[in-house]
Structures are given as C-alpha cells and as structure tokens.
Amino acid sequence: MSLLQFSSPPLPHYIISGLTYFPPGFRHVNRQNIKVFDLLVVREGCLYLGEEDRNYEVHAGEALILRPDCHHFGTEGCREESSYYWLHFQTSGSWCAVSAPSAALSEQDTPDESAHSALFDVRTFSLWLSQYMTLLQPSRLEELLAQLELLKVNAHLDSVRFKQQMLFQEILQQLSASVHRERPASQSTACAEQAASFLRAHYREEITTGMLGDSLNFHPVYIARCMNREYGCSPMEYLLRYRIEQSKLLLMQTSFPISRIAEEVGFNQAPYFSSSFMKLEGISPRQYRQRFS
16 A cells, blocks of 8 residues: 655645536546645546556546656546545645554653653644545535535635634545544554553553453553553553653642542652653653743
C-alpha cells in the first residue's frame, strides 16, 4: 500500500474543491509540480490516471490522492460518462510517502526524559492517508464534498472559510479510516494500546502486572514485550511516567500539598513520589511548582 504520512499538528488544510463531469473519451490533464495535494473522489464512471510510473483506474466509490511533487497524466480517455469531486489541500507540516504505518512514538509516550519537562509543548501525531483507496462510506464523503461545493459562493466570509476547514477535517477522518480497515493493528500493537489505555484509566489505583494481565487476558511477560516494542518502556515505567505527567498538572493548577498530590496520582508514599519526580524531571516537585509562582 502506498501511504502519505503527515506529521500533525499542523493538520492539512483545505484550499479549494469542485465537481467535474467528463464525457466519454475525455482524458485527465497532463501536469506536474502543482504544489498541492489533489484528492479525486469518483462518483460515477472511471478515471484512468498515471502518477510517475504508477497507473490507476479509479472507479465509483474509490479515491486517489495525487502528490504535489509528481507528474500526473491521463493514461486513456473515459470509456463512459464520468463525474468526480476534486479537492486541493496542503500542509505546512512535514509529510512523506511510506509503504506502511510506522510505529512512531507520540511525544507523550516517548521514553526520552526531555519530553517530560515540556508540559506545554505541542505533541505531534501521525496521520496516514492511502493514495488509492476504496471508501468506507462513499455516500457520506460525497455529502461532505457537496456541502463544500454549496459553500463556495460565500467563501469570502471568514465564518464560511472556518466551516470549510471543519468539513475538510471530517473528510480527512473518513479517508484515514480506510487505512485502519486495510491495515488492522497487529495483535502486538493492539495489546500495547489496550495496556496503555488501562494504565491511563486506572493510574490513581494500585496496579500490578498481574492485575494488568488479568484485565487484558494476556500474560504479563507478553504485555511487557508489546509495550517495549511500541512505547520503549515496560508497563510499570509507562505508568510511572504518566503519573508524573498528571502530578505536574496538579502542581501547576492547584495549591494541594505535595503529599496530597502524591496520593492523587497513585503514589502511596510522598517520599517515593518526590524521588521519582526528581529522577524523571531533574528537579523536585516543589521546585517545579515554583516555576509558576
């Protein structure tokens, strides 16, 4: 599968869109370096397109994203009446073409200590879109594109341009869903994600590896192996880091004493909380709080 991977935020943004009808024999235009991504969603008929050395037949209910840095061309004329929505979008963030979703860590889950001292930094994530896809809900996507078409007449208004961007974000969500359907998460990834969700939901409680295993119906050793592969740390290390992150919010947002904050985030003993905080952050909880006073 050919995928486009976007680092977000910033999220890709909508530029312009339209609806085009092709009579039989009409061929897509030959062009290159258009400097925007071009989403094509076919309503009826079929488009015959090429991008560099790859050829596509895009039928009704399918979509294709043409890259901004490639040569695009029609490989043959339409064999029947065809219609399609087109949408130009771009991103000011980084992107690349990949063959499969990578296991890139979000800033919140990376084991690097520097991430834990940057509480207010933007935490990026990856958005994957298939270049060529069968749509999960073609009628819904066409509905969203039709709404964009109706808004064009008032696109000079700020409120309308904002609505256009909101509709486009839902379109991105629809397109992204096809990646997850075509490449479901492996058992290892699913196990790690379930474990992380459990730990984040129950971080205030006393948690053991045995309890985690019983909850997920996986052996604790297997869970630890999966989390190390996905997040670079063991379940208990992940839990510790998450507790420290939550304590930082309380240190900044409340006047609770250190002992209460330790209890609020799942530490039985305040001294252990303070020593753990110092180990991860390089300063004491009290010193961290003083940064905001």
